[in-house]
Amino acid sequence: MSATSRVWTGINFEQDGKHSDYMRVPFSSDKSAYGWIPIPMICIRNGDGPTALLTAGNHGDEYEGQIALLNLAREIRPEDVRGRVIILPALNYPAVVAGRRLSPLDDGNLNRLFPGDANGGPTAMIAHYVESVLFPLSDLVIDLHSGGKSLDHYPVALARPGLDKTGAAKIHSLLEAFGAPYSVTTKGEGGGAGTTLYAAAEQRGIPALTAELGSGGTLSARGLSIAEAGIRRVLKVYGIVPNIAAPTSSGTRLMRSLSRDGSIYAPGAGLFEPLVECGESVSKGQKAGLLHSFDEPLAEPISLVFATEGTVLCRRFLTLTERGDCLFLLMVDDE
Numbered sequence: 040m041s042a043t044s045r046v047w048t049g050i051n052f053e054q055d056g057k058h059s060d061y062m063r064v065p066f067s068s069d070k071s072a073y074g075w076i077p078i079p080m081i082c083i084r085n086g087d088g089p090t091a092l093l094t095a096g097n098h099g100d101e102y103e104g105q106i107a108l109l110n111l112a113r114e115i116r117p118e119d120v121r122g123r124v125i126i127l128p129a130l131n132y133p134a135v136v137a138g139r140r141l142s143p144l145d146d147g148n149l150n151r152l153f154p155g156d157a158n159g160g161p162t163a164m165i166a167h168y169v170e171s172v173l174f175p176l177s178d179l180v181i182d183l184h185s186g187g188k189s190l191d192h193y194p195v196a197l198a199r200p201g202l203d204k205t206g207a208a209k210i211h212s213l214l215e216a217f218g219a220p221y222s223v224t225t226k227g228e229g230g231g232a233g234t235t236l237y238a239a240a241e242q243r244g245i246p247a248l249t250a251e252l253g254s255g256g257t258l259s260a261r262g263l264s265i266a267e268a269g270i271r272r273v274l275k276v277y278g279i280v281p282n283i284a285a286p287t288s289s290g291t292r293l294m295r296s297l298s299r300d301g302s303i304y305a306p307g308a309g310l311f312e313p314l315v316e317c318g319e320s321v322s323k324g325q326k327a328g329l330l331h332s333f334d335e336p337l338a339e340p341i342s343l344v345f346a347t348e349g350t351v352l353c354r355r356f357l358t359l360t361e362r363g364d365c366l367f368l369l370m371v372d373d374e
């Protein structure tokens with residue numbers, strides 16, 4: 040982590056006003072030997088005060104956050120701000136313009152590459168710039184996600200448990216301010232664990248949350264409205280944009296992801312037929328879905344059963360399935 044980032048920008052983070060430029064990620068290709076990848080970045084600053092770092096498009100095929108942050112970047116005027124708002128609505132821009140989860144340049148999964156590498160591929164360089172340049176400027180971090188093409192996701196805010204009591208309290212305050220109907224804590228087992236953007240923020244003691252707002256690589260109106268309202272509430276509560284219009288939250292229900300313990304993985308290849316919806320409460324032993332196989336067309340489909348009770352947090356969106364695909368993930372109330 041001692042290496043200096045090769046990424047640069049035309050933005051001076053200490054200058055007041057609204058400035059739009061790029062995180063300029065050097066990338067040498069057949070078509071452009073000395074070129075850079077333009078990752079859109081907006082900085083809105085007005086004097087001293089806390090800094091909010093807001094990102095979306097970490098995975099390219101997750102759209103609610105991308106639109107919510109474009110709307111916000113247009114809306115906020117410098118005179119509305121007390122401190123600084125840094126907005127990156129398409130953090131892995133090559134993945135965003137390709138409509139993919141991963142970058143087409145290096146197959147990089149940005150949310151599995153933290154803390155990044157100053158001299159790695161373009162995706163690792165983006166992670167390293169966030170880690171080494173943007174995190175030190177930031178007092179809170181929100182990284183907006185959705186289910187993407189492969190998952191049907193119940194709209195929730197997600198956060199890590201925090202490294203200690205102080206960290207946990209800061210994260211809890213951020214979840215309360217964001218005010219999504221459901222706030223889920225997770226250690227990311229079965230997912231990104233310590234390699235995600237919000238896990239990297241946790242390591243630095245910066246309160247961070249992420250969100251899963253929609254499904255299947257399309258736009259959820261409900262997810263978009265949760266994102267728009269949540270970000271505005273956070274900016275208001277933390278005094279960064281004190282007078283921004285923000286709808287009142289009707290409170291958040293604190294949940295815990297069961298991670299691998301509450302997951303059903305495909306035991307083989309086939310066609311996945313889910314029998315329950317996201318957000319549905321399920322009981323231990325309840326039938327979750329069927330897996331139909333072409334190997335033995337006359338055999339009964341494999342019956343998938345929940346091993347524990349809970350509420351369906353997400354399920355596989357795609358029907359065509361291979362062994363090891365995550366088909367269901369459950370959450371439970373956090374006592």
Ligand SMILES: [Zn+2]
Pocket residue numbers: 097098101150184185187
């Ligand atoms: Zn994502």
